[in-house]
Amino acid sequence: MVLAGWIVVLLLGFGAAGYGLGTDFLDYRSYRVPGVAMSPTVKPGDSAVVRVRHGEVVHRGDLVVFDRGAFAHADSAGSSALRVVAVGGDVVACCTDGRLVVDGEPITETYLSQDAYAHDPHATTPYLTRLHEGTVFVLGDERGRARDSRVLGVVPLSAVTGFVVGTGSVLHPSPLARTNAFTDAGLPGTPYADETLTGVRWWVLGGAALSAAGLTGLIVAAVRSAGRRRTAAAGPPAR
Structure with missing residues (x-):
């Protein structure tokens, strides 16, 4: 369940950043x-x-x-x-x-x-x-x-x-x-x-922060899960 939670956070981050970048690409242009x-x-x-x-x-x-x-x-x-x-x-x-x-x-x-x-x-x-x-x-x-x-x-x-x-x-x-x-x-x-310009930056930055948090949490949860599996596989210590 922990892994699933971090996957959701990661996907939300990707979605928010994608929305911001998509809005940027489709609706705004730079003009010198x-x-x-x-x-x-x-x-x-x-x-x-x-x-x-x-x-x-x-x-x-x-x-x-x-x-x-x-x-x-x-x-x-x-x-x-x-x-x-x-x-x-x-x-x-x-x-x-x-x-x-x-x-x-x-x-x-x-x-x-x-x-x-x-x-x-x-x-x-x-x-x-x-x-x-x-x-x-x-x-x-x-x-x-x-x-x-x-x-x-x-x-x-x-x-x-x-x-x-x-x-x-x-x-x-x-x-x-x-x-x-x-x-x-x-x-x-x-x-x-x-009404959108100032919000685009926060969608991108917020999405990037969520993605980073989700990826970090996912890696940590995966490492801990793998450690627990190795411990369980090793069995109880010999007497």
Whole structure:
């Protein structure tokens, strides 16, 4: 019975670790940020943790990864990460008192870069766009240097492949905080919140610990059982 108990612990450990690793493999990707467009939220060269999109609704404020070749006026291919500031049906414009305006509501974007490029004329180039359903308008947080929807046009939702939910690695993530900039302005739709990322590490580590405990207990129990069998086989000592 002792051996059976340790086997159960071992199998539970394998199951927990397998669940964590499976979730990691199926739902998360690592993305190396190549440029400055999303500074300071995600800096050039940072490793971003991306949750694969499985049809989830994309809201204003989401930091998304998409196929750059899907821009209406694409100038390059490959993956890119930018922030969604407007969705289908919205009217987005720049600028009122230097602020982005969505459906007539000025947005206080506390996540924007405040370096020297924040005052570059490109950061406040005027535009006015009404979005069709099934499209999003994406901008960089480093507004003075980003090439985004202001120049390249909208992105179809079908091209959005994931949500940036943290930096670092899946097992050692630093989750990104959600922005309230758009909901504070009275616009509906809360940005995507990942509820799994921080738990994956504990599934893997907890599963590994259970597996190690189960294997150790199994070996010890097997050795003790073998010792008892040898003792029994030897019979009582001679008189």
